[in-house]
Amino acid sequence: MRGGCNWVGVVWRGRGKKTRYSSYTPPKYPTVLGPNLPDVWIPSTKSQRPQSSASFPNGQAAAVIDGKSIAQDIKVRIAGEIRRTKAAIGKCPGLAVVLVGERRDSRTYINIKLRACEEVGIATQIAKLPENCTETELLDVVSDFNEDPSVHGIIVQLPLPQHLDEEKIMTVVSPEKDVDGFHPLNMGNLAMRGREPLFIPCAPKGCLELLLRFGVEIIGKKSVVIGRSKIVGLPISFLLQRHHATVCTVHPYTKKPEEIISQADIVVSDVGIPNMVRGNWLKPGAVVIDMGTNLVKDPSSRSGFCVTGDVCYKEAIKVVSAITPVPGGVGPVTIAMLLSNTLDSSKRAFGFS
Amino acid sequence: MRGGCNWVGVVWRGRGKKTRYSSYTPPKYPTVLGPNLPDVWIPSTKSQRPQSSASFPNGQAAAVIDGKSIAQDIKVRIAGEIRRTKAAIGKCPGLAVVLVGERRDSRTYINIKLRACEEVGIATQIAKLPENCTETELLDVVSDFNEDPSVHGIIVQLPLPQHLDEEKIMTVVSPEKDVDGFHPLNMGNLAMRGREPLFIPCAPKGCLELLLRFGVEIIGKKSVVIGRSKIVGLPISFLLQRHHATVCTVHPYTKKPEEIISQADIVVSDVGIPNMVRGNWLKPGAVVIDMGTNLVKDPSSRSGFCVTGDVCYKEAIKVVSAITPVPGGVGPVTIAMLLSNTLDSSKRAFGFS
Numbered sequence: 001m002r003g004g005c006n007w008v009g010v011v012w013r014g015r016g017k018k019t020r021y022s023s024y025t026p027p028k029y030p031t032v033l034g035p036n037l038p039d040v041w042i043p044s045t046k047s048q049r050p051q052s053s054a055s056f057p058n059g060q061a062a063a064v065i066d067g068k069s070i071a072q073d074i075k076v077r078i079a080g081e082i083r084r085t086k087a088a089i090g091k092c093p094g095l096a097v098v099l100v101g102e103r104r105d106s107r108t109y110i111n112i113k114l115r116a117c118e119e120v121g122i123a124t125q126i127a128k129l130p131e132n133c134t135e136t137e138l139l140d141v142v143s144d145f146n147e148d149p150s151v152h153g154i155i156v157q158l159p160l161p162q163h164l165d166e167e168k169i170m171t172v173v174s175p176e177k178d179v180d181g182f183h184p185l186n187m188g189n190l191a192m193r194g195r196e197p198l199f200i201p202c203a204p205k206g207c208l209e210l211l212l213r214f215g216v217e218i219i220g221k222k223s224v225v226i227g228r229s230k231i232v233g234l235p236i237s238f239l240l241q242r243h244h245a246t247v248c249t250v251h252p253y254t255k256k257p258e259e260i261i262s263q264a265d266i267v268v269s270d271v272g273i274p275n276m277v278r279g280n281w282l283k284p285g286a287v288v289i290d291m292g293t294n295l296v297k298d299p300s301s302r303s304g305f306c307v308t309g310d311v312c313y314k315e316a317i318k319v320v321s322a323i324t325p326v327p328g329g330v331g332p333v334t335i336a337m338l339l340s341n342t343l344d345s346s347k348r349a350f351g352f353s
Numbered sequence: 354m355r356g357g358c359n360w361v362g363v364v365w366r367g368r369g370k371k372t373r374y375s376s377y378t379p380p381k382y383p384t385v386l387g388p389n390l391p392d393v394w395i396p397s398t399k400s401q402r403p404q405s406s407a408s409f410p411n412g413q414a415a416a417v418i419d420g421k422s423i424a425q426d427i428k429v430r431i432a433g434e435i436r437r438t439k440a441a442i443g444k445c446p447g448l449a450v451v452l453v454g455e456r457r458d459s460r461t462y463i464n465i466k467l468r469a470c471e472e473v474g475i476a477t478q479i480a481k482l483p484e485n486c487t488e489t490e491l492l493d494v495v496s497d498f499n500e501d502p503s504v505h506g507i508i509v510q511l512p513l514p515q516h517l518d519e520e521k522i523m524t525v526v527s528p529e530k531d532v533d534g535f536h537p538l539n540m541g542n543l544a545m546r547g548r549e550p551l552f553i554p555c556a557p558k559g560c561l562e563l564l565l566r567f568g569v570e571i572i573g574k575k576s577v578v579i580g581r582s583k584i585v586g587l588p589i590s591f592l593l594q595r596h597h598a599t600v601c602t603v604h605p606y607t608k609k610p611e612e613i614i615s616q617a618d619i620v621v622s623d624v625g626i627p628n629m630v631r632g633n634w635l636k637p638g639a640v641v642i643d644m645g646t647n648l649v650k651d652p653s654s655r656s657g658f659c660v661t662g663d664v665c666y667k668e669a670i671k672v673v674s675a676i677t678p679v680p681g682g683v684g685p686v687t688i689a690m691l692l693s694n695t696l697d698s699s700k701r702a703f704g705f706s
Binding site for chain 1: 390392393394520536537538539540541542544545546547548572573575580581582583587591594597599600601602603604605606607608613624625626629
């Protein structure tokens with residue numbers, strides 16, 4: 001994960017001219033959980049605080065953070081680790097997926113995850129339940145996977161049908177196999193500095209992975225997280241906080257969100273509305289991580305749809321220092337983080353490092 | 354908790370003239386965990402968002418939020434509930450306190466808690482361990498209290514001596530008896546909207562209790578929490594978030610904290626530095642909850658010390674709408690919340706409501 005990676009598609013701000021980086025090696029960076037710094041208050045505002053500086057590889061350039069190539073880099077490392085484990089102890093990691101109902105988007109996401117597992121050598125099992133299954137049936141399936149020693153990670157694909165209590169089911173997944181990181185025990189340990197969760201949710205972990213690989217200095221930076229979902233916005237705010245950013249969370253009850261967003265050095269968007277964040281909402285030089293994956297009608301595409309982010313990309317690219325594209329930004333890295341969590345879990349179970 | 358309470362010591366802004374409120378009845382307010390509103394994003398910034406308005410009882414007045422009388426009000430209610438429980442089922446709540454070492458401040462805090470328990474009819478036990486006790490000895494004491502059916506709440510007084518792993522010990526306290534609310538499972542359930550922790554940490558719960566009893570509208574308000582300690586600042590930010598405030602957390606690595614604080618409608622300070630927050634850091638009309646309890650030298654006092662908050666009170670009172678004094682603000686309400694948590698825990702154990 002600390003190896004070199006290529007930055008593809010760097011765009012010079014305001015010019016639209018693309019430059020390909022093939023030899024950029026990111027600096028050594030801290031872990032996703034952030035450096036454990038003491039909270040020492042310095043009463044005078046004139047006294048020294050840790051200074052941060054823009055640390056993008058390219059000075060004035062607005063770069064496109066290429067999640068695809070970073071994810072590929074991570075997957076290669078994971079595949080290598082799995083081969084090494086298998087050679088040493090003859091075992092491989094296993095992921096179990098629970099799918100309830102026939103939602104097309106859920107099936108698509110699951111297929112992407114299963115394919116990625118196959119690519120790196122993670123064994124998979126899938127339990128499909130009908131839309132009208134009972135809570136007890138679902139809980140039984142989860143409990144069986146909790147007990148199964150060949151399973152190191154369990155995903156219950158969300159959203160569940162309305163008659164099933166999502167919160168309850170997430171709590172039944174063993175915290176030791178909670179590769180999605182949604183169990184409240186893992187979430188509490190993520191929120192509380194000085195503690196370590198067994199798993200960090202995949203999309204937030206991917207977001208931080210991108211910032212860190214890109215060498216973005218987070219400490220002391222004004223950061224705005226737009227959205228506060230339990231699975232994306234909330235844990236991202238925890239991670240940015242653990243990296244000592246000054247974090248403000250913007251949500252639908254925030255007045256004049258654009259005023260707050262325009263002050264931020266780092267903007268992470270988890271909204272679900274295509275192009276909601278406009279270019280003129282962003283501070284010049286900001287870094288933008290777009291977690292949105294929104295399907296919009298696109299008659300020019302074969303499927304009739306295209307995927308777009310929460311941030312108006314063509315406006316933002318003229319303003320910011322760096323931005324993740326959609327697709328090809330956080331998405332692939334999120335999948336890579338799921339593989340990474342499953343690998344870590346299996347190593348803990350095997351007692352192998 | 355929804356009964357009338359008296360506002361003592363209201364101060365008119367800029368005049369220093371005190372007015373006594375004896376008949377103020379707070380409006381009905383939502384629970385400490387906040388209203389469960391859906392996150393519906395409205396893309397246009399011009400469209401309607403929930404409006405908030407200043408809703409202090411006194412128009413232009415800067416009020417001193419009298420924690421002492423509010424705490425008294427809460428304690429009377431709790432004592433009544435305990436009498437009712439005893440009369441109905443012959444049982445009363447029990448609190449166990451674990452004290453390691455001889456820290457004078459810890460002993461003082463514990464004595465205050467034990468006295469408050471006695472006042473309302475909560476049975477108490479105290480386990481005193483020497484400064485040099487082993488982790489196993491301490492864990493055994495905690496485990497015994499976990500098993501003891503007469504104990505409904507367990508407090509391990511912090512800070513512990515350095516050789517003991519605070520995080521580990523907090524995790525061993527049963528989440529069902531974690532009246533301090535520091536267990537990561539309770540903290541995770543507090544952080545995640547839609548979930549309910551068994552306990553909310555006492556000081557944060559007291560902070561919200563004050564805001565709600567005072568009728569401060571929180572939804573949509575810009576709120577700054579100064580400090581991010583696991584036991585105060587962090588859970589307060591969760592509670593404000595659950596009440597749909599726009600929350601920004603300021604900490605020692607924040608640059609120009611005064612700029613951020615000066616934009617806030619609600620300021621909660623959890624710093625531990627006397628008078629760090631100056632009057633000119635505050636937005637006119639803001640509401641300030643001062644969680645600081647700092648001992649400063651005071652030759653005019655018999656003990657040679659006095660207790661002061663994080664906020665420069667005499668400056669702030671000229672600027673803000675409402676402020677908690679130190680002492681007599683959040684402190685007494687925090688103790689009342691401990692009693693309330695213990696009562697709730699016992700009712701759950703008794704199956705009595």
